[in-house]
Amino acid sequence: KNEVEQSPQNLTAQEGEFITINCSYSVGISALHWLQQHPGGGIVSLFMLSSGKKKHGRLIATINIQEKHSSLHITASHPRDSAVYICAVPSGGSNYKLTFGKGTLLTVNP
Amino acid sequence: EAGVTQSPTHLIKTRGQQATLRCSPISGHTSVYWYQQALGLGLQFLLWYDEGEERNRGNFPPRFSGRQFPNYSSELNVNALELEDSALYLCASSLGDRGSSPLHFGNGTRLTVT
Numbered sequence: 001k002n003e004v005e006q007s008p009q010n011l012t013a014q015e016g017e018f019i020t021i022n023c024s025y026s027v028g029i030s031a032l033h034w035l036q037q038h039p040g041g042g043i044v045s046l047f048m049l050s051s052g053k054k055k056h057g058r059l060i061a062t063i064n065i066q067e068k069h070s071s072l073h074i075t076a077s078h079p080r081d082s083a084v085y086i087c088a089v090p091s092g093g094s095n096y097k098l099t100f101g102k103g104t105l106l107t108v109n110p
Numbered sequence: 111e112a113g114v115t116q117s118p119t120h121l122i123k124t125r126g127q128q129a130t131l132r133c134s135p136i137s138g139h140t141s142v143y144w145y146q147q148a149l150g151l152g153l154q155f156l157l158w159y160d161e162g163e164e165r166n167r168g169n170f171p172p173r174f175s176g177r178q179f180p181n182y183s184s185e186l187n188v189n190a191l192e193l194e195d196s197a198l199y200l201c202a203s204s205l206g207d208r209g210s211s212p213l214h215f216g217n218g219t220r221l222t223v224t
Binding site: 033035040041042043044045048086088091094096097098099100101102103 | 141143145147152153154155158165166168198200202204212213214215217218220
């Protein structure tokens with residue numbers, strides 16, 4: 001089973017700051033997911049990546065397959081970015097049979 | 111395009127009862143996934159349905175079961191409810207299990223077992 005570690009668990013930032021959330025996993029994978037969960041429970045898939053870097057607006061996700069590590073960056077953070085960010089990796093048999101990290105609670109203050 | 115819809119939003123049951131949760135995937139999506147988010151345990155994979163068949167299941171007892179209908183909607187049944195089944199149950203859909211199509215999540219059903 002793939003073990004997924006996220007850091008930090010909690011992160012408080014001021015509006016405008018550059019944010020980095022890290023994710024490490026133990027077993028080689030085909031792709032890694034970054035998810036965003038807002039209070040109330042709804043989850044949005046931010047990225048699914050298997051190599052290199054992906055960018056969507058102010059969000060950037062990178063992955064280093066050899067080092068089994070991924071990072072999620074948020075540039076020019078905004079209070080609406082406040083959410084839990086979850087890293088997830090496939091655990092065998094399916095791209096979406098996922099093992100999830102415990103999540104990073106991000107709070108961005110105005 | 112309508113997103114993934116789940117019903118009911120909230121469900122309150124008594125220990126020992128059965129719960130039925132429903133999910134309608136995005137039109138054209140054939141794969142449906144169920145996940146459980148229990149307090150203190152985080153998100154866990156429950157079940158995967160594709161083309162009407164159960165393809166894989168997570169580490170959950172057999173009283174967690176479900177099915178997928180010909181229109182690709184899905185139902186999750188939890189029998190003999192236990193207090194620890196109280197959780198947010200999330201359904202997600204995708205175009206298929208291969209490739210890089212993103213997962214689309216519903217807003218979840220919050221099940222409370224008393």
